Amino acid sequence: MMRYMLLPLILPLTHVLASEPLAYPRVYWENSVKVWLVVAIAIYILVAIPSIYFAIKYRYRPGQHEEGEHIEGNTALEIVWTVIPTIIVLFLGTYSFANFVKQRNAPEGAMELKVTAFMWGWEVEYPNGKKIFAFFNPDGFTAPEDQKVYIPAGKPVKVYLTSRDVIHSFFVHPARITEDAVPGRITHTWFQINKPGEYFVFCREYCGTWHSHMFAILKVVPEGEFNRWLGVTTQ
Ligand SMILES: [Cu+2]
Known part of the structure; x- marks a missing residue:
């Protein structure tokens, strides 16, 4: 039980200690979620436990405190419960925004792809003009080799998106990003x-x-193999 209660605190730690993550920009989104989760659970515990305690301790008993007591207020307490939440909100806002900026903007030097969606598939154009068409497959989520979209491993890819017909949305599953x-x-x-x-x-x-069958397979390969596939010789 205790192990599970500590999970929200341990998760961010394991994340910090983990080696290279599988994909970006999901990392930034997940960082924000973990911090919000820890803060939400801490506040819940801070509010719920005293609430239950006071509800039991000061429950109505016939003949006791029936008149009620007049309380003027407590300035120090009011300052504390205004300042602390303000700090928390400012922290959550700025931290999340910093993550959002990284999630939204491609790093310098990213490879640029032009992706045009159509009913029902994707046209992908590489910087040298090479094009790949990934068509829907009614028989399952497989594609012939010449419809696979090659991507260099460990390299940022910036995608410019448009559509030929209706609104589609480009969801890169491992990177947890959609546009x-x-x-x-x-x-x-x-x-x-x-x-x-x-x-x-x-x-x-x-x-x-x-x-439901509009997909593309990203074939992520080491950079050398990618360059050979693309027809670019760097050496
Ligand atoms: Cu679509």
């Missing part, structure tokens, strides 16, 4: 996946018949 793809508009997002493997992008805005 609308809107016709006539260019939106942006970014992600970085550190561990090679295959991951999913899903459409996260209902867009018609095959919305």
Whole structure:
């Protein structure tokens, strides 16, 4: 029991001690969630336990304190319960905003991809003009090799998004980031996946018949392999 009660306190610690996380920018979002969770649980305990204690201690008993007592107030107490919450709110606000800024803005030097959503698939254009089309698959969540979107491991990728028809949403599952793809508009997002493997992008805005099978497979490979695939020779 005690172990589970301590979990919200231990989780952020394990996060600090953990090695390179699987993907960005989920890390920033998760940092904010963990801090809010710890603060919320601490405040809940601070309020709930005394509330139960006082509710029992000062419960109504016939003949006792029936007249009631007049209390003027307590200036010191009021200052304390105004100042402390103000500090907590300012901390949560600035900390979360700092995380949001990192979550929203791609790091310098990110590879830029142009992604155009359509009913029902994704067109991905690489900086050298190479294009990959990832089409929906009614038979399952698999794709032929030439429809896989190659991504270099451990490198930030900035995505410029638009749509050819209706509103879609580009959800990079391992990075826990989503952004609308809107016709006539260019939106942006970014992600970085550190561990090679295959991951999913899903459409996260209902867009018609095959919305539920509108996906792309991200094939994350080491940078050298990615460059060979892209046709870029760096050496
Ligand atoms: Cu869609």
